[in-house]
Amino acid sequence: xxxxxxxxxxxxxxxxxxxxxxxxxxxxxxxxxxxxxxxxxxxxxxxxxxxxxxxxxxxxxxxxxxxxxxxxxxxxxxxxxxxxxxxxxxxxxxxxxxxxxxxxxxxxxxxxxxxxxxxxxxxxxxxxxxxxxxxxxxxxxxxxxxxxxxxxxxxxxxxxxxxxxxxxxxxxxxxxxxxxxxx
Amino acid sequence: xxxxxxxxxxxxxxxxxxxxxxxxxxxxxxxxxxxxxxxxxxxxxxxxxxxxxxxxxxxxxxxxxxxxxxxxxxxxxxxxxxxxxxxxxxxxxxxxxxxxxx
Numbered sequence: 001x002x003x004x005x006x007x008x009x010x011x012x013x014x015x016x017x018x019x020x021x022x023x024x025x026x027x028x029x030x031x032x033x034x035x036x037x038x039x040x041x042x043x044x045x046x047x048x049x050x051x052x053x054x055x056x057x058x059x060x061x062x063x064x065x066x067x068x069x070x071x072x073x074x075x076x077x078x079x080x081x082x083x084x085x086x087x088x089x090x091x092x093x094x095x096x097x098x099x100x101x102x103x104x105x106x107x108x109x110x111x112x113x114x115x116x117x118x119x120x121x122x123x124x125x126x127x128x129x130x131x132x133x134x135x136x137x138x139x140x141x142x143x144x145x146x147x148x149x150x151x152x153x154x155x156x157x158x159x160x161x162x163x164x165x166x167x168x169x170x171x172x173x174x175x176x177x178x179x180x181x182x183x
Numbered sequence: 184x185x186x187x188x189x190x191x192x193x194x195x196x197x198x199x200x201x202x203x204x205x206x207x208x209x210x211x212x213x214x215x216x217x218x219x220x221x222x223x224x225x226x227x228x229x230x231x232x233x234x235x236x237x238x239x240x241x242x243x244x245x246x247x248x249x250x251x252x253x254x255x256x257x258x259x260x261x262x263x264x265x266x267x268x269x270x271x272x273x274x275x276x277x278x279x280x281x282x283x284x285x
Binding site: 003017030051052053055063079102103106110121163 | 186192251253
């Protein structure tokens with residue numbers, strides 16, 4: 001019973017994942033693209049849960065669907081009509097080449113997986129209940145992967161500083177604005 | 184493992200990655216390109232979590248979390264760039280943005 005239920009949940013999540021992913025690419029309204037990506041991230045979180053990545057699933061919903069996508073929606077709202085994305089540019093040749101590239105990548109990776117690892121991928125290791133739990137993740141982060149943890153904080157700090165620098169107005173812009181305000 | 188095995192996760196991951204590649208190549212709006220990049224990063228995350236389950240090692244999940252942090256940083260800088268471009272009244276079209284100095 002549990003097995004059947006898990007299959008149903010997995011299939012629904014996977015279908016939602018692919019459907020919303022395609023919708024992100026084909027939607028012309030950037031708002032629907034961003035909202036579809038939120039659906040995509042949420043259904044991915046379900047897949048993570050089924051692969052016993054509880055903490056990753058929680059972080060996915062909190063950090064990605066919560067924080068990152070809100071930032072996206074803010075920027076799309078700030079840009080208003082300017083964010084509207086007409087479907088595609090480039091010549092027809094370029095467009096079909098893009099699709100062919102994506103399909104070729106799909107086939108190549110599939111073939112590589114089947115040839116190289118077909119049989120070895122089907123017997124999973126046994127894991128205990130602590131696998132993927134926040135306590136175990138925290139222990140690993142602060143012991144084996146401490147360097148990665150610290151580098152992550154530096155990357156985030158640099159990105160925050162970069163965001164502030166990009167958001168600052170140059171003196172020339174400020175002067176123009178002040179001039180406009182005076183008139 | 185309840186439900187489908189690891190190859191199924193990898194299949195979804197590959198398909199998502201191809202969708203992301205198609206999005207990056209097809210769309211001209213930098214916003215949509217960023218969204219497609221997110222799809223590609225997430226497909227890599229799914230493969231990480233799947234392999235982590237396969238080998239019973241949690242290192243893959245640790246890496247997936249690191250990828251999430253890098254993606255957050257990338258979105259922060261990318262959106263900052265897009266807003267800066269919009270403020271300078273540049274056209275938001277990756278084909279026409281061919282010069283580095285605005």
